[in-house]
Structures are given as structure tokens and as C-alpha cells.
Amino acid sequence: AQSVTQLDSQVPVFEEAPVELRCNYSSSVSVYLFWYVQYPNQGLQLLLKYLSGSTLVKGINGFEAEFNKSQTSFHLRKPSVHISDTAEYFCAVAGGTSYGKLTFGQGTILTVHP
Amino acid sequence: NAGVTQTPKFQVLKTGQSMTLQCAQDMNHEYMSWYRQDPGMGLRLIHYSVGAGITDQGEVPNGYNVSRSTTEDFPLRLLSAAPSQTSVYFCASQALILDTQYFGPGTRLTVL
Numbered sequence: 001a002q003s004v005t006q007l008d009s010q011v012p013v014f015e016e017a018p019v020e021l022r023c024n025y026s027s028s029v030s031v032y033l034f035w036y037v038q039y040p041n042q043g044l045q046l047l048l049k050y051l052s053g054s055t056l057v058k059g060i061n062g063f064e065a066e067f068n069k070s071q072t073s074f075h076l077r078k079p080s081v082h083i084s085d086t087a088e089y090f091c092a093v094a095g096g097t098s099y100g101k102l103t104f105g106q107g108t109i110l111t112v113h114p
Numbered sequence: 115n116a117g118v119t120q121t122p123k124f125q126v127l128k129t130g131q132s133m134t135l136q137c138a139q140d141m142n143h144e145y146m147s148w149y150r151q152d153p154g155m156g157l158r159l160i161h162y163s164v165g166a167g168i169t170d171q172g173e174v175p176n177g178y179n180v181s182r183s184t185t186e187d188f189p190l191r192l193l194s195a196a197p198s199q200t201s202v203y204f205c206a207s208q209a210l211i212l213d214t215q216y217f218g219p220g221t222r223l224t225v226l
Contacts, residue, residue: 009154032212043118043204043217044157051212090156094212101147101172102215104156 002027002095006105013081014113021076021108023091033074034092034102035065044090050074061085086112116140118218120205126224127195135190135221137205145208146188147172147215148180150201157204163188195225 007022025031032051036044048059055067065076074091091105121136139146144165149157149172159172161180169180177199179191188207192199202222206215 004156006156036215043219044206044215045217046214049212049214101159101162101170102157103173104149104158106154106156 002031002093002103004091004093004103004105006089006091006108008108009106010109010111012111012113015083016080018079019077019081019085019110021089021091021110023074023076023105025072025074025091025093027093027095029095032094033065033067034094035059035063035074035076036090036092036104038088038090038107040087047076047089081110081112083112083114085110118205118207118216120203120218120221122221123219124222126226127192128226129196131195133192133195135192135203135205135223137188137190137218138186139188139205139207139216140186141207141209141216142185143207143209143216144185145211145213146182147206147208148178148188148190149204149206150174150199151204151220152201160190160203192223197225199223200225 003026005024013019034049035047038044048057050057050067058064063078088107088109092102118139146163148160158174163169163182205218208215
């Protein structure tokens with residue numbers, strides 16, 4: 001079985017500050033990791049994903065994430081946030097035997113203040 | 115290219131009523147999924163399909179049925195609505211296993 005824990009339900013930051021959204025996973029087999037973003041009243045869209053290769057993954061809108069197998073983490077970072085980054089962010093995992101089915105974390109609401 | 119479309123956008127049901135949430139995609143994707151989103155619980159997988167005629171249960175399948183007669187359509191049926199099914203429902207599709215999932219805009223369902 002696979003599971004995902006997002007360690008912060010809400011993260012408030014000021015504009016142009018750096019931000020890290022934390023995600024830990026558990027899986028008994030090889031894992032594939034994703035970050036999705038949901039803007040208010042919209043569906044989700046993919047920010048970035050880790051399937052294999054380099055552990056540092058770059059995504060859209062200046063976000064990046066680092067896969068850390070020993071710490072079972074996949075934290076999302078951005079060096080300087082904008083007001084437009086205000087949204088809910090979801091970490092998700094697909095395990096090797098799940099045929100691509102995603103298990104999502106509980107979500108982290110990022111609020112960027114001017 | 116409309117992507118993933120869902121109808122209706124909003125729906126109010128009384129306990130015991132049945133209804134079908136529609137989902138269609140025009141990207142010729144093999145994989146389609148239904149999720150429900152509840153506050154503080156993220157998205158939970160209801161049902162999943164890897165192609166026409168093939169469906170599988172997800173994490174929370176009870177009270178829901180699906181079928182996949184065509185590649186394009188993946189309707190979700192509520193057999194006898196209950197207040198616990200009040201939620202926002204998202205349909206998603208993807209071309210290949212582990213590929214990017216494309217989400218529809220969602221259906222907000224309230225069961226009284």
C-alpha cells in the first residue's frame with residue numbers, strides 16, 4: 001500500500017519570499033511522485049513529476065522538487081513566490097503495482113500576501 | 115480540443131435519488147479516473163479505467179458505479195444518493211500509465 005502525508009495544511013508567506021511545501025510518502029515498491037496545483041474553483045494541473053533519473057525535478061512556474069529516497073520525501077520549493085502562486089498544492093504517489101493509480105496527500109494551501 | 119469536460123457543474127439531490135455525472139475527453143486517452151475531493155482529505159480515487167470495457171475500483175467505490183463503453187466517455191452513477199456523497203467530483207484522463215493526468219473542471223454535488 002502507498003500513502004502520502006503533507007506536513008502542513010496551510011503555509012502563509014509574503015510575496016518574493018522563498019517557500020517549501022513538505023511531502024513524505026510511504027510505499028513498499030518503487031515510487032513515482034507528482035505535485036499538482038489547484039487554483040480556486042478549478043481542476044488540478046501538473047506542476048512536476050519524478051519518474052526516474054535526476055532527483056532534482058524542475059516544473060512549471062519556477063517550482064522544483066527534490067526526491068530523497070532515504071528520507072522518503074519529495075518537498076516542493078520555489079525561491080521567490082508571487083501573489084498568483086496562491087493555490088492549493090497536492091503531492092501524489094503512484095506505486096509500482098498500482099498501474100498508475102494515484103494516491104493524493106491532504107493538500108497544502110499556500111497563501112501569498114503582498 | 116476541449117480536453118476533459120464534465121456535466122453538470124452543480125447538482126442538488128435528495129437522499130435516495132440517483133443520477134449520472136458525465137465525463138468526456140477528446141484526447142483519445144486510454145486511462146480515465148473519477149475522484150472525490152473533500153476538505154482536508156485531498157482527492158480520493160473512486161473508480162478507474164484502463165480502456166474501453168475495463169474498469170477497476172479505487173479507494174472509495176461504495177455507492178458508485180461506472181462503465182466504459184467508449185474511449186471518450188466515462189460516466190459515474192450514484193445509485194441511491196446519501197448525504198455522505200456531498201462532495202466535489204473530478205474526472206481525469208491520461209494517455210499512458212504514469213503520464214500527466216488532465217482534470218476536468220469538477221461537479222459540485224450536494225445531497226440533502
